């Protein structure tokens with residue numbers, strides 16, 4: 136579906152980037168080359184994952200550039216995020232960094248929209264779209280050299296109605312997750328072919344203890360308090376990648392991490408790094424106005440969650456219409472459109488790759 140468009144996009148990238156971005160272009164393809172030889176037989180996604188199921192990922196949201204998405208729904212994809220209350224999303228602060236100035240300055244929140252409700256980012260069925268009413272972060276300027284405090288809390292301009300067929304908040308992990316627990320990371324980010332995915336992908340990654348991550352990976356001292364590692368230290372193989380940022384790392388059906396950074400993707404000794412939700416738990420509750428103890432996880436009732444289950448009602452058929460109703464800002468209805476692709480979509484989609492690509496390269500550049 137994107138054949139021609141992709142070619143065009145790649146040509147564009149190759150043409151423009153070297154000047155401005157010091158070779159950043161090649162990164163996507165370096166990744167590809169680094170990964171593909173070892174997995175040429177595996178058609179997986181995220182990096183070596185599989186398509187996500189709606190039942191297990193109803194909390195997943197996409198943060199999109201409003202402008203791109205306005206041209207063609209789905210093409211503005213920038214980052215992931217998680218719905219943690221009917222009107223609140225947790226994501227990564229670095230998603231909002233201005234990629235032109237690139238000194239850690241944040242782009243105004245008005246330039247983004249938050250979309251949720253469908254695994255296919257081009258499909259509007261059952262989706263709701265919100266603007267950001269309030270964006271709460273711990274920094275005025277992001278520290279690109281450390282990725283410290285890579286967390287952002289978004290108050291949406293409306294709330295997801297209870298009982299929405301495809302959207303449901305997820306509970307927050309209050310305590311640190313022990314090493315070895317297998318968690319799921321999901322996103323529309325880069326797959327092994329070097330392009331972001333149309334369909335939400337998922338991959339299992341085991342939690343790595345702070346001690347092991349610092350001592351046994353090549354990330355060492357880059358791991359700071361509030362960061363956790365997950366992945367396969369020796370083999371790599373499975374990981375989040377560019378474009379998955381801000382998205383959920385779910386352990387035991389609770390949100391334990393926010394995709395933050397990594398050095399390339401899925402390489403041995405270079406696990407993915409996540410913002411640790413339990414570390415910021417109190418800050419998150421406080422800023423949602425849920426101070427006080429006890430309050431527990433009201434709102435987010437996601438317990439059972441059970442994967443698969445309800446299956447993919449939502450996707451596909453129109454008709455069902457969203458019960459979005461209410462005051463939720465823009466909750467759009469579906470109007471067929473959806474896929475279609477075309478050069479325009481592919482180019483715009485690919486351009487969004489620039490953010491994570493540059494971020495990762497800068498990181499490498501600054502750290503090594």
Ligand code: ARG
Pocket residue numbers: 324374375376377378379380381394395396397398399400401406407408490491494495
């Ligand atoms: N910073 C990247 C982004 O903006 C996410 C990188 C995650 N990388 C990894 N190897 N786990 O999308």
